[in-house]
Amino acid sequence: MKKIILPLFLVVGALLCGCTDTTSHSRAVYMLMDTSGTYTAELKKAQAIINFLLGTLQPGDSLAVARIDTGSFSEKDIIQKVTFDGRPSMSNEQKRVFRQKIDDFVASVQASPYTDITGGVLQAVEYLNETGAGRKTILVFSDMEEDLQKGYVRDFPIQISGIDVVALNVTKLRQDIVDPRKYMSRLAEWEKRVNAGGGRWRVINDLERLERMLEG
Amino acid sequence: MEHFSMLKGLSGGSILVVAVVFLVLLYLVRNQAHKSIRAFCRVINNAMRLCASSVLQAEKRLAQRNREVLLAGGMKEVEAELEREFQRVEAVVKHDLQAYPSFHRKMADLVTKIDEDYASSTETPLLPPAWLSAVEAFAKVPAGKDSGVAMILGEIHKTLEGQQKTALDEYRKSSAVRHGLLEKIRPYCRSLSKNLEKVGKTIIGLEERAKIIDEKMTEYEQIRAKSEAATRKLSSSSLTQFVIAGFVMVIAIGGAIINFNLIALPMSEMVGGGSYIGPYKTSNVAAMVIILMELSMGLFFMESLRITRLFPLISNMDDRLRTRMLWVSFTLLLILAGVESSLAFMRDRIASDMEALRQSLAGAEVAAIASRSLIPTVGQMVLGFVLPFALTFVAIPLETFIHSSRTVLGLFVMWLLRMTALVLRLIGNVAHYSGKVVISVYDLVVAPFLWVEKKVAKGHPVEIKMSPKEEASR
Known part of the structure; x- marks a missing residue:
């Protein structure tokens, strides 16, 4: 009997090892919040989006929220980041803490004079690649108008292969209302940059359809 | 399209010449073309017929095999039923009729006792005293004025009255004794009647069992004789069982999903x-x-109880070992039910x-968890505990499903094979008649040349030698 059982266990073990999926099923989301100028007034909406993400993401997923300011290519701009625990009870606790941190940040945020979106995206790519998640998404909560401080270099191609970049709540600026082509060319420019970098570009302005953020 | 573009460059006359040349060529190779078309169609037709015949052969073999399996299964089932009926009869005989000798003795004793008591209770008429005739003679003596005689007669009268009273008392006493004896007979009679009733019931039960055994034996004989009626009955029974077991299985799957x-x-x-x-x-x-x-443990549990017989190894086990297995599977099932109940709570x-x-x-405002009702929690826990045991009973329809699916699958494959044979024959026939149609169309195209040939042949009749095969084909 022992002669049969041992090989049987070995075969079953081998089969189980063979079945183990090497692709990651987890999801990682990095959200960039524009804190420049008048856009800080929109942060309440960003809070709602973060709450939606906290309700949607599953144990094992990762979430990071960072601000876009003068120089966004920095870890210091990450407000809160977490990889949710595999146990649902622990994961719920982590979500509660996360939410509290974001609430505190929104309550005390200071407007930044410049908007370094590219730097934020680069920081996001770095973080997302480190998570090793199967599906990676960058959410950019901004008007997508980049305003760099003198000396900052951002006019180079960015590598964002395999990452979804979703622009959220892209508000129309005063000059956009005067000439809508500026708004369109701004979005087209970003789309071109993202696609050239190997990413997938989407714009969601209707915040009633947040479930579309994580599709694809 | 390229061929048509080539023709575009040609004039009308040239096209006509090409067409005539083409038709002449068709006419010249007519016999060979006919042969080729006929041969090609015959090949397809024969191949299809061969395939169809082969498929039908396979269907016949499968039908035979299915029939054998069905009859074997049916025979086994009837044998089991007969065995069960005989066991019941044996139990009745053992329980009731094994004690028949003692019962008979008891009955005989009862009858003897009743007989004796009855005999004792018979009424014996009182005999008149022996001196009564003497008194009668003396009473005839005329008293007259003789006071002595009157006195003697008075004494006799008194004595007679006393005697009468004594006789009456004795009669009453003997009547009371008789009634007592008859009273004693009553329980014996009741017992006798009860015993007879019991025997009657047993005999009637045995008679009914005998009828059932007779029916089963007839069925068994039909199956043994491999009659068509028995096959049809078994097949229909299999289909019914398949549908019912399938329905129960679907319910069980629903339960498993909830679980x-x-x-x-x-x-x-x-x-x-x-x-x-x-x-x-x-x-x-x-x-x-x-x-x-849980399902596996349920299966083993049912197997150990010998309710199902999916694993012959378990049902053939030694009783002690089987009982051990029963307890092990039940304990594991109980543990799993407990685990599931805890998980439901969690x-x-x-x-x-x-x-x-x-x-x-x-x-939104968060409702206080403490104020929540306990009913859903307890309900989920109970459900979590009960469902594993409920799923245990899936073993019964599963066994029926597996056994009946063999027949149903066989019937389905037979139908599939018959359909395949039909389609193959259809293709063969279509190929055969398509060849005839193509030949006719061919002849239609070269009809002018054939007409000329016919005219020429009429002018110069030439005997055409044909092979017997060609003649036959004509």
Whole structure:
């Protein structure tokens, strides 16, 4: 009997090892919040989006929220980041803490004079690649108008292969209302940059359809 | 299209010449073309007929095999039923008729006792005293004025009255004794009647069993004789069983799905919600494994009870070993039910925590968890405990489903083979008649040349030698 059982266990073990999926099923989301100028007034909406993400993401997923300011290519701009625990009870606790941190940040945020979106995206790519998640998404909560401080270099191609970049709540600026082509060319420019970098570009302005953020 | 573009460059006359040349060529190779077309169609037709015949042969073999399996299964079933009936008869005989000699003795004793008591209770008429005739003679003596005689007569009268009273008292006493004896007979009679009634019932029961055995024996004989009626009956019974067992299985699958949903979430608390085995969450796989283990234990439990016989090894086991296995499977089932009940409790807690989080994220007021009713929690726990035991009974329809599916699958494959044969024959026939149609169309195209040939042949009749085969084909 022992002669049969041992090989049987070995075969079953081998089969189980063979079945183990090497692709990651987890999801990682990095959200960039524009804190420049008048856009800080929109942060309440960003809070709602973060709450939606906290309700949607599953144990094992990762979430990071960072601000876009003068120089966004920095870890210091990450407000809160977490990889949710595999146990649902622990994961719920982590979500509660996360939410509290974001609430505190929104309550005390200071407007930044410049908007370094590219730097934020680069920081996001770095973080997302480190998570090793199967599906990676960058959410950019901004008007997508980049305003760099003198000396900052951002006019180079960015590598964002395999990452979804979703622009959220892209508000129309005063000059956009005067000439809508500026708004369109701004979005087209970003789309071109993202696609050239190997990413997938989407714009969601209707915040009633947040479930579309994580599709694809 | 390229061929047509080539023709575009040609004039009308040239096209006509090409067409005539083409028709002449067709006419010249007419016999060979006919032969080729006929041969090609015959090849297809024969191949199809051969295939159809082969498929029908396979269908026949399968039908024979199915019939054998069906009859063997039916025979086994009837044998089991007969065995059970004989066991019942044996039990009745053992229980009631084995004690027949003692019962007979008891009955005989009762009858003797009743007989004796009855004999004792018969009324014996009182004999008149012996001196009565003497008194009668003396009473005839005329008293007259003789006071002595009157006195003697008075004494005699008194004595007679006393005697009468004594006789009456004795008669009453003997009547009371007789009634007492008759009273004693009553319970014996009741007992006798009860015993007779019991024997009557047993005999009637045996008679009914004998009728059932007779019916089963007739069925058994029909199956042994491999009669068509028996096959039809068994086949129809198999189909009915398949449908019923399938229906119960669907219900059981529904139960298993509910069971799965009850334990999948809490399993993520144990094995982690972020890990995967293949494309499936480890927690889901673990929940499924627990349910399958419960099903397996249920199967072993039923096998150990000899309710089902899916594993001959278990049903053929030594009784002691089988009883041990019964207890082991029951204990494991009990443990799994306990685990599932705990998981159901955990699920309720996690679900309420998640709901509270969702509500807080949505900005709604969170209801106090403490104030929640305990009914859903207890309900889930009870469900978690009961479902594994309920799933145990799936073993019965599963066995029926497996056994009947052999017949149903066989019937389906037979139908499929018959359909295949039909389609193959159809293709063969279509090929055969298509060849005839093509030949006719061919002749239609070269009809002018054939007409000329006919005219020429009429002018110069030439005997054409044909092979017997060609003649036959004509």
